[in-house]
Amino acid sequence: MRAVICGAGIAGLALAGRLHNVLGWDVVVLEKAPRPRTEGYMIDFFGPGYDAAEAMGVLPWLEELSYAVSEAAFLDDQGRCRARLGYDRFARLLDGRLLSIMRPDLELALRERLSFAVGLRFGVGPARIDPSLYGIRVTLTDGTVLDADLLVGADGLHSAVRSMVFGEEQRCVRYLGYHTAAFTFDDPHVHAELGDRFCLTDTAERQMGLYGLRDGRVAAFTVHRSADPRRPEDARTALYREYGSLGWLVPRALAGCPPSSRVYYDQVAQTDLPSWSRGRVVLVGDACQAVSLLSGQGASLAIAGAYVLADQLAGTRRVEDALHGYERLWRPVIKERQRAARRTARWFVPESARRLRVRRAALRFAGLPGANRLAGTSLAGKQRPALRQLATVPT
Numbered sequence: 001m002r003a004v005i006c007g008a009g010i011a012g013l014a015l016a017g018r019l020h021n022v023l024g025w026d027v028v029v030l031e032k033a034p035r036p037r038t039e040g041y042m043i044d045f046f047g048p049g050y051d052a053a054e055a056m057g058v059l060p061w062l063e064e065l066s067y068a069v070s071e072a073a074f075l076d077d078q079g080r081c082r083a084r085l086g087y088d089r090f091a092r093l094l095d096g097r098l099l100s101i102m103r104p105d106l107e108l109a110l111r112e113r114l115s116f117a118v119g120l121r122f123g124v125g126p127a128r129i130d131p132s133l134y135g136i137r138v139t140l141t142d143g144t145v146l147d148a149d150l151l152v153g154a155d156g157l158h159s160a161v162r163s164m165v166f167g168e169e170q171r172c173v174r175y176l177g178y179h180t181a182a183f184t185f186d187d188p189h190v191h192a193e194l195g196d197r198f199c200l201t202d203t204a205e206r207q208m209g210l211y212g213l214r215d216g217r218v219a220a221f222t223v224h225r226s227a228d229p230r231r232p233e234d235a236r237t238a239l240y241r242e243y244g245s246l247g248w249l250v251p252r253a254l255a256g257c258p259p260s261s262r263v264y265y266d267q268v269a270q271t272d273l274p275s276w277s278r279g280r281v282v283l284v285g286d287a288c289q290a291v292s293l294l295s296g297q298g299a300s301l302a303i304a305g306a307y308v309l310a311d312q313l314a315g316t317r318r319v320e321d322a323l324h325g326y327e328r329l330w331r332p333v334i335k336e337r338q339r340a341a342r343r344t345a346r347w348f349v350p351e352s353a354r355r356l357r358v359r360r361a362a363l364r365f366a367g368l369p370g371a372n373r374l375a376g377t378s379l380a381g382k383q384r385p386a387l388r389q390l391a392t393v394p395t
Helices: 010-021 048-056 059-065 087-093 103-112 160-165 188-194 235-243 250-255 298-315 319-348 353-366 372-380
Strands: 002-006 026-031 042-045 071-075 081-086 099-102 119-122 126-130 136-140 145-148 150-153 173-186 198-201 206-212 217-225 264-271 281-283
Touching: 002 010, 002 145, 010 026, 010 048, 010 103, 010 298, 042 048, 042 103, 042 298, 048 059, 048 298, 059 099, 059 103, 081 087, 081 353, 099 103, 103 298, 126 160, 136 150, 150 160, 160 281, 173 235, 173 319, 188 206, 188 217, 188 250, 206 235, 206 250, 217 235, 235 250, 264 319, 298 319, 319 353
Parallel strands: 002 026, 002 150, 026 119, 071 198, 150 281
Antiparallel strands: 042 099, 071 081, 126 136, 136 145, 173 217, 173 264, 198 206, 206 217
């Protein structure tokens, strides 16, 4: 059996490894970017993706690349801490099954675990998709033609495969009213002040987060409210416009912001479409299950979704039946996380000074005995079946 996977991000790489290593499939991974992505942000990695990474044998690599974060601290324009959330409390709620890792490092671990037999091609993507004698025929942007038993769209929120097969993006993407950006810069002073904390501005309508990386650089993450879903022509100029009036370390971060070509910038959105598969074409990761960065589990769900899809392909004779089984098992999990993200979005970036004060009080309450479990449930969502309960094939 042969699979063509469009997208060399978290979901695509996880699925490629599982299909080849466990099922013995011939796999080709296509990525339209010319090289692996280095831009991205720090993620808290827990939940079903943690279980999947452990089952796939990649967890030791993730632990090696992870960061020890002591707390999330919210600071005002003078650098005074107004609220904090200790990571040790959150980790205890998850029985220690929590990692803080840069998204590009997570991709690196998955990519380095791929067999050399998996074809990984950068700078190319699908130009045309047609049914064929073998199941599906993909004509690439370089003119190459590939025949496969399965085509997977793992190419993210703005999926080309989804647009070609399932319909225009505006019919599948729900904008949540925010823009986000991420970049890295060099500033020893900022790096020293941050220490091992994840520091965020205690501000309404917009928020910048900063954390130090092990190589001495500083990573910045931003999210702000915007009624317009369109991305700006120049990301760096847009960041100056939105965050230029903030104090504390923000001016130094903006001064170190690289050119727009090296800034990750996108809208905050969720995907919602009637079906995740059509014939021998299936979607995985953000192409069909984007929960938004506000949920905190996008990367975890991407790996777990790929695991469930591969598991169904291993345990079901007909490819089409496997694709339907994957959606039947995994869609309820995604729907619940999307609902949770929409509920908590207003607290992620408070819209007013009053809501900002309420968030501070809630974070202080979370530090009280017994209350941290309530806060953890809000962050992690309702308990869902363990990944092994969704699997049919032994790990």
